[in-house]
Amino acid sequence: MSLIVQKFGGSSVRDTQRLLNVAEIVSEAYDNDNDIVVVVSAQGKTTDELIAKAGEITSKPSKREMDALMSTGEQISAALLVMALNERGYPAVSLTGWQAGFQTDRNHTRARIKRIDKERIENELDKKRIVVVTGFQGINRYDDITTLGRGGSDTSAVALAAALNADRCLIYTDVDGVYTADPRLVKGAVKLDEITYDEMLELATLGAQVLHNRSVELAKKYNVELEVLSSLERLPGTIVKEVAKVEKLMITGVAKDDKVARIALLGLPDKPGVAFKVFSLLASNRINVDIILQSIGRDDTKDITFTVSDSEKQAALDVLQSQAAIIGIEEIVADCNISKVSIVGAGMESNPGVAARMFEALGESNINIHMISTSEIKISVLIDKELGSKAVAAIHAAFEV
Amino acid sequence: MSLIVQKFGGSSVRDTQRLLNVAEIVSEAYDNDNDIVVVVSAQGKTTDELIAKAGEITSKPSKREMDALMSTGEQISAALLVMALNERGYPAVSLTGWQAGFQTDRNHTRARIKRIDKERIENELDKKRIVVVTGFQGINRYDDITTLGRGGSDTSAVALAAALNADRCLIYTDVDGVYTADPRLVKGAVKLDEITYDEMLELATLGAQVLHNRSVELAKKYNVELEVLSSLERLPGTIVKEVAKVEKLMITGVAKDDKVARIALLGLPDKPGVAFKVFSLLASNRINVDIILQSIGRDDTKDITFTVSDSEKQAALDVLQSQAAIIGIEEIVADCNISKVSIVGAGMESNPGVAARMFEALGESNINIHMISTSEIKISVLIDKELGSKAVAAIHAAFEV
Secondary structure (H helix, E strand, O other): OOEEEEEEOOOOOOOHHHHHHHHHHHHHHHHOOOEEEEEEOOOHHHHHHHHHHHHHHOOOOOHHHHHHHHHHHHHHHHHHHHHHHHHOOOOEEEEOOOOOOEEEOOOOOOOOEEEEOOHHHHHHHHOOOEEEEEOOEEEOOOOOEEEOOOOHHHHHHHHHHHHOOOOEEEEEEOOOOOEOOOOOOOOOOOEOOEEEHHHHHHHHHOOOOOOOHHHHHHHHHHOOOEEEEEOOOOOOOEEEEOOOOOOOOOOOEEEEEEEEEEEEEEEEEOOOOHHHHHHHHHHHOOOOEEEEEEEEOOOOEEEEEEEEEHHHHHHHHHHHHHHHHHHOOOEEEEEEEEEEEEEEOHHHHHOOOHHHHHHHHHHHOOOOOOEEEEEOOEEEEEEEHHHHHHHHHHHHHHHOO | OOEEEEEEOOOOOOOHHHHHHHHHHHHHHHHOOOEEEEEEOOOHHHHHHHHHHHHHHOOOOOHHHHHHHHHHHHHHHHHHHHHHHHHOOOOEEEEOOOOOOEEEOOOOOOOOEEEEOOHHHHHHHHOOOEEEEEOOEEEOOOOOEEEOOOOHHHHHHHHHHHHOOOOEEEEEEOOOOOEOOOOOOOOOOOEOOEEEHHHHHHHHHOOOOOOOHHHHHHHHHHOOOEEEEEOOOOOOOEEEEOOOOOOOOOOOEEEEEEEEEEEEEEEEEOOOOHHHHHHHHHHHOOOOEEEEEEEEOOOOEEEEEEEEEHHHHHHHHHHHHHHHHHHOOOEEEEEEEEEEEEEEOHHHHHOOOHHHHHHHHHHHOOOOOOEEEEEOOEEEEEEEHHHHHHHHHHHHHHHOO
16 A cells, blocks of 8 residues: 655646546545545635736735745645545545645745644555645644745645655646656657756756745655656656656756846956856845846946846846946846747766757757756756747757657 | 723624724724624625535534634634724734633534633733634534534523623624614614513524524623613613613513414323323424413313424424324424514513403404413413514503503
8 A cells, every 4th residue: 555645736736627537536535545635726716817807906925824825725726626526435634725735834825844743644544544634834833834835835735745655645736647758849759767966956946847946855855756747647757856767868857947137237347256246146135046147348337148038138138227337237228039048858967069059950940049057967058039849849959759 | 990891793803894884893892992702703705605615525524523613703703803903003813712711511513602711811811912812612521623513603692791791792683782673673663771681581492583582691690780772872871780770561572483383282182191292202303392271172181282492393293293203292283373472572461461462462453462471570372473573563562662
C-alpha cells in the first residue's frame, strides 16, 4: 500500500463536470489500495469573483483580509470534491489549511510553510478516509489565515508529501507532462518521461509554466518524487526526480519567455561598488533581476545591462531614474521587444559543443543574438521578440530532441 | 464607553452598496466612543450560489461538508466589511467562528453554542479594533466547522452579547422594528417602542419573522437587551427586554400564520394512552405539533385535532396512516386551507375581556372560528385562509392597538 498525494489545480476543478472527473481519478487511486491525500485549488471563477468583490470596495485591501477572503475559494472546492466522492460511495473528509495543520510564517498573501502538524490528517487516513486538503493556505502563529502566494497549491502538495513521507506527489494539470519545447510552438516537441529537479527548476524559471519553481525546490530539498500529468487524459506524465533515466538527449528542453524587459545603464563610473548600488537599490524595491551582464563602455566608464520581467520594468526605471545622479548613470535605455530563449539539460555539462550548436542554429535562421547568459545546465539568449517562436523551432530541430 | 454588538443579516449586506452602508453605521457607533463587535450573515446571493453548487453534485450532501461549504459565506462578508471599514479609515479585523472562539456541540447544520472563548475578541477590542465576527458558525470539539441552523446569526449575536456582557445587542434588519401587526396587511399597525421577551417569543412563534425565537430565548435567559431596527433608515427600533414600559395596550400585536395544516383524527378509542401513542409517533418522526385539541366523539370515541406546519403535513399523514389500525384511528381528515391568527400581550392576563373582544370582532366580520387555543399571554384561532388578512385588520381595529 502506498501513500499518494494528488494535487488538482484551478482548471482541473473549474466546474461541476471537472470536479466529477477529479472524483473519478481519486476514487480509482483509492481502489488501488492507496492512502490518498488530495490537495485542491480554488475554482478559477471563484477566485475571480472574490477579487472583483474586494475591488468594488477598495483598491488597497488589507493583506490579512485578502487572505481571509481568498482562502474561502479552496474551502469551497474541497467541500464540493468530498461531496462528489461521497456520491460515488467513497469515504472522504475536507480539511482547511488550519485543520490540516499548515503552520506558516506571518507574511500575508505570500506566506511560507513553517511546519505541518500532521496528526489530524493521519487520524483521518487511519479511518480509511480520502483526505481533501485546501491548497494555498495555512495559519500563522496568531491563528490568522495566510495564503502562500503564486504556485501555492503546488507547494502545499509537495510540503504535504514531504511531511507525510508520501510515495509520490502527482501534480494534475491541463497539460500531460513536461515537453522538450512548448508543443503549441514546436511541432516535434517530445514529452519527457523523466526530468531532474535541476532541469525542471531551470525550465520553470525560464517560462515553462507547468510547475512553479518554489514547489520544485521544495521537492528537491525533501527528495519528493513528483509526477506532472493531465487530469483529462489518463496517460503517464513526466516524473521529476533527483536522477533521471539516462536518455540520449543532450538537452531536455527549449523554453521561451516573452515577458522580459532589458534595461541598459550606460556610462557608469568604472569604480568598485557601482554594481552593488544599482542592484541593492532594485532589491530594496523588491524588483527581481534575472540576467546581468557588465561590459566596458567608452572613456573609463562601464555599462550594466540586465533583464527584469516586463511587469516590473516601469518600477525599475522609476527608482533608477530617481537615483541616477547619485549613482552616476549617464543614460538609461529600456527595451521590451525581446524574447528570452533558453535550452536546459544536465547533459550539456559534458558536451562542450552545445552552445556552439545553439548559436549556429540561430545564425542559420538569421536570428541576431543581443545577450547571452549561461549556467552549468542552461544557456539563454535574448533575441527580437518576433523571432522567438522561430528560434525555438530552429534550436529544437538542431538538437533533434 | 459602552460595548455594543451589532448584527447585520443577509439582506443588509447583500451587495457592495449595502456593505458600504453597514460600514457607515458601524463607523458612527465607533465614533461615539463605543467598543464594537459586529456579527454578519452571508450575502444572500452567496448562500444561494453555494447551495446550487452542492445541488449540482449531490442531492444528499454530507452535513459536515455542507457546513464547511456554507461557512465560507460569512467569511466572505466579514472580510469585505473589514475592507470597507478600513477604506473609511477605521481599524477592524474579521474573525471566523473558530477564531472568535465559538465552541458548539457536534450537530452539523443545527449546532448549539456551548461556550465562547472570548480571549481573542477581547484582545482585538483592547487594540481599539472593530471586531467583525462571522455569524451562524462555530467549531465542535473535533475542530470541525459547524453551523447553527435557522436564525443562526441572530443567535450568534445574542450569545456574543451575553458572553461579553455587552450593553446592548442591536439586530439590524430590513424592517424598522416590531409592529402590532404586519404593516403590509394592517393600515393602522403601530411600531412598538418596547416589548417583553415573552411577548416577542409568542410573536416569533406565531409567524412574525423579525427575530428567531431561539435568539429571543437566549436573550431572555442571559437578560441581553435587544434592539430590532432598520439598517436602511436611521430611526430607533423596538427594544426587547424583561419588563417593557407600561403602555396602554392590552395586546402587543396581532400575527397571522398561513403555513398551517390542520389534521383531525376521528373515532379514536376513549382509553388512556391514545394521545401519547399519537404524539410520540409524530415526535419520533421529528414532526412538530403546534395546537392540540381533544374532544368527545360519537359512541365512546374521542377526536384529536392538531396543527402542523404545512410543509410537514404529508409526513404526518404518512406515519399516521401507516399506524392507523394499531392506534385505532377510524378516519383522518387534513385541511390546509386555514390561517392561524393570534393576539399576544402581557396585558391580557389582567384583562378578562380580551378573548371575548377578539371573538366579537371576528363575529361582526362574519368570520367563523374553527379552533381556539390560549396561553397566559396569547390567544390563537384557526379560520379559513382567505379570511386571514380581514381577521387581522378587524382584530387590530377592535383593540385600537
